[in-house]
Amino acid sequence: MAVFTPLDSSQIRDLLALYQAGDYVSHEGILEGVWNTNFHVHTTKSHMILTVFEERTNVDDLPFFFAYTDHLVRMGLSCPGPILTNRYERSVEIAGKKAALFPFFNGRSLTLAQITPEHCEDLGRYLARMHLAVADFIVERANDMSLSGWQKLADKTRARADEVCPGLSVMVDQELSWLVQHWPEALPRGAVHLDLFPDNVFFDEGKVCAVIDFYFSATDMLAYDLAIAINAWCFDSSCLFRPDCYRALLQGYELLRPLTFAEREALPVLLRAASVRFLMTRLHDWLFHDPKNFVKPHDPMAYVERLRFHQQGNRSA
Incomplete structure (x- = not known):
């Protein structure tokens, strides 16, 4: 509810x-x-x-x-x-x-089981259009859910993180330190959605017909927004990576907005960062869930598994 x-x-x-x-x-x-x-x-x-x-x-x-x-x-x-x-x-x-x-928009969102590479290719094109559209958009908002925000959540959850997964607190601290050392600089930026999960995208006859829920949007790296979408759309419900969806999403995106060399080089880092972002918010909500709130929090383990996958460098271009 x-x-x-x-x-x-x-x-x-x-x-x-x-x-x-x-x-x-x-x-x-x-x-x-x-x-x-x-x-x-x-x-x-x-x-x-x-x-x-x-x-x-x-x-x-x-x-x-x-x-x-x-x-x-x-x-x-x-x-x-x-x-x-x-x-x-x-x-x-x-x-x-x-x-x-x-x-109100017609159309429907997809479950992970319903997503096909064709859906991902069309989503990639739509996301590229969103990124191209903000080239002249000058209003800015700092992303309060980036590195500093993740560190605050790590501080708050550290004492109880291992209740979710043994060793998780150490894993989070080590990953945050790694991200600080490898954080990409000077990549193209603009207003981005930052929450492009399947339930925020409506399809009609196999094509994206609307994107909703912009309440995490901020000014950040365009490729980071792409990384969030890859993590959300290119893993199945068992957290298994779907290289066909990954290739299709990137292909659709780059048909309209080819990644720069620096963006492509930074993508492995950004995929890890996008995993940490949702791992940390889900971990916080899981541990500090208000029982009066009937909404069941998302399981943080789905993003622990994504992070482990990306840490191993398992990616099919």
């Missing part, structure tokens, strides 16, 4: 009065997701998504998220830019929290 802030019909009606979105018909909570509260909202005019931003989303970052998605929409990419109110505002307040309405 991921409805942290229940809303009744009268609250939704009051919110809709701030928009030219039609009259209220119905709404229902969306149980998927772990970060914010989302609802399907049906009106006499349209079907929309209402997002209520919970405490783990810093509302001071909303202007960046909204500017980024607005820019991508202007560049012809399908993603949820916020619907403007009657006063041309991108967000409102409901139940004492910031909220926004977004267009």
Whole structure:
């Protein structure tokens, strides 16, 4: 369950009065997701998504998220830019929290078992389009979930990390030290998604039709964003690497945006970094899960296995 802030019909009606979105018909909570509260909202005019931003989303970052998605929409990419109110505002307040309405997209997300190399090739092309689109996007946001953020999580989880896997605390500390020594410099940067998991991508007839959930987006290395996508899409549910998906994703990406020599050389480091990023957040949530929160945290072992794979240099280009 991921409805942290229940809303009744009268609250939704009051919110809709701030928009030219039609009259209220119905709404229902969306149980998927772990970060914010989302609802399907049906009106006499349209079907929309209402997002209520919970405490783990810093509302001071909303202007960046909204500017980024607005820019991508202007560049012809399908993603949820916020619907403007009657006063041309991108967000409102409901139940004492910031909220926004977004267009609903048809299509469906894929499970790991459903992903094919063809899906990965199309995803690679779409990600390249996203990266090319931000060449003239000047708004920036520092990525607070990079090396310094991982170190803070390592400090917090160190005493209990071995409850998840014997030796994990030492593994994390050693890997963080290695990453500091090998961190790539001067790679192409821009606004990037940083959470391009299968549940954040919708497909229709085998093609990407929308990308959603931009609430980790920030300014960072384009190739790091690519590495996150590789880790998310090119391993199966048993954490086995799928070289066919890897090759297809890279091929699709480089059809539109060939990697620089420096990016290609740095990719093994970035794949390890992308593994650590999700290992650390999942480890933290696993160890410090609030039992009142009905959302089951993700198992950090999936990213322990990815990290081990990349540490061994097992990659098929």
